[in-house]
Amino acid sequence: MKEGLCPSSFFSSGSVDKRRIIEVKPLRSLAPLIPKSAQGSASGFSPFIPIGEPREAQAPPVPNAAPIRSFKKPTVEDDETPHRAANGHIPSPPPPIPNPTPLRSYRSPLVDEETPYGGNSDTSSSVDGLNGHSNGHDQKRAAPQSQSRKSSHKRNRNIQEQDNDGGCESVNSVLMTFDSIRRRLCQLEDANQLDTQNAIKRADLRANNAMTFKGIRTNSRKRVGAAPGVEIGDIFFFRIELCLVGLHGQSMSGIDYVNFKCEDKELPVALSIVSSGVYDDDAEDNDILIYSGQGEHFNKKDKHIVDQKLQRGNLALDRSSQQHNEVRVIRGLRDVGNKSVKIYVYDGLYRIEDSWTEKGQSGGGIFKYKFVRLPGQPSAFANWKMVQKWKAGLLSRSGLILADLSTGVESIPVSLINDVDNEKGPAFFTYLCSLRHTKPFCLVQPSHGCNCSKACVPGDPNCSCIQRNGGDFPYIANGILVSRKQMIYECGPMCQCLPNCKNRVSQSGLKLHMEVFKTKDRGWGLRSLDPIRAGTFICEYAGEVIDKANVSQNGNEEDIDEYVFDTSRIFEPFKWNYEPSILEEVSSKCSSEDYAIPSPLIISARNVGNVARFMNHSCSPNVFWQPVLYEENNQSFLHIAFFALRHISPLTELTYDYGIAHSEGSSAPKGSKKCLCGSSKCRGSFC
Structure with missing residues (x-):
């Protein structure tokens, strides 16, 4: 064994009793209670089966059999406490449960290992899993209900065989599917259209249940090293997301491990x-993590000191320190803007270089492990710490040109940064938050606003703005967009509701700390210092509304307006909304995502505009645009709002698809430029 890890030298002399931790008796297996209704096919189960934390003990593996586990309903505290695992005591068998909830069996494709809900497992449902390539994101319009279900099941059966080992497209698709379902469930719950009396109330757990029932996940095979398709620096807002993409297979425990056979052991x-x-010690070096072992070190029931045991996750860390294998490290951080939100950052691969024990505050022995980050990996956690210091004014910013490019127009300053060359800034323009010279959108009859006395309430049948949105409130908490639509109707100055109504998201200006920065090869770009959740409002495309005739197309580079947004361009179709069949909804209730604006809107930000004018093109963007309509002076006006396509890490460049201008024949449109987005789906040029 590695020095410092053998039984004779594991603890410092006189600190704790070595026998209490090293000499651990095997745990007894817990026999699950299986009702008769659960022994048949899983096809009749509801997609919202409450499943939660697994038993700590594991039954001996049975050849050619899928271990069946019992689950309990999770709680908020469980999800936010990853180290609340074993307490070192031998658990007692569970008492008989009257009318138990139906159970489903889980199997692991490689090893027999404890797998909590949302872990690395495949369900035994007759519907096989899907990895994201064909989960409905490539459909332009929803099919009829029967046809949609058949095609969905057919896709599900084929996809897992093609890509069980992830990939960027698969990971992104699974995460987008999860979040789209979660947003829809939040929307239904806000409108009191979701039964939460006898079911799990948290939308993330319900979304996971629905996806588990359909087998939607990727990277289901446990592996040492990197998870395919998950990039260093990727962020996650729910522990369940880590499980769905195979980054961390335990939904509550902080240590994920696998059993390998070695010499019949x-x-x-x-x-x-x-x-x-919470439990870990901060190190001065961002590439070093001091990690505390799992298990309670104080028995609250018996009120006596307990030492952590060298078992399960702690034993796995001990073996990894000897084997020097790579371990994936995910850092949990509190969102500075919202203290109640925890964000998880994938910080890359580490190795355990040292371990020891020390006494905790209660006097019990605690295992400590020193994780050291492997060199040559992109910065992730270090970037977060650096950004926090910038925002707090504790660290000076290199390359800072202007502290506020908006000159006070925005409520949050927009910094201007250039740490690439000596250019002092972009060409002069007037900063404007919205549109100038707007034209009424005459194709929509004004409704003269809603009559809500305070704020529009989701599910209110008397709110005219909600009815114009098809009866659904378009946003959920924190202004998160639920679904893309052909048009979103917001409350405007003509409405009787208060200015802080949640249906005025795109009119509130910037809510994120933005900075305009100089890229290495694409001029100026835009990025955020804050983490951005999928569906978050980024900004409006501000500028002057112009006529088609005023857009130069003569090929002269000096006359071409590079800051034009044209809704009539050809945009690559993509699917962002939830799949109705996953929630057993009728497909016809889900509106089309294809934009159909009969009267084109052309905006030029060459002379006046905001931060949107600095967003570069990408063939695989992380931002999309959405038409938004609201009324002013008894007339309807169309605006273009940008929303986050997926979760976006701080300091990540914000990009959207510029689209392709209409051209005659097969030749490339005039003014086309070589695309440098670097995406695997790069079209080669844009205009």
């Missing part, structure tokens, strides 16, 4: 850890 090896930021 099964030895656990750590695969990944989640640093909650």
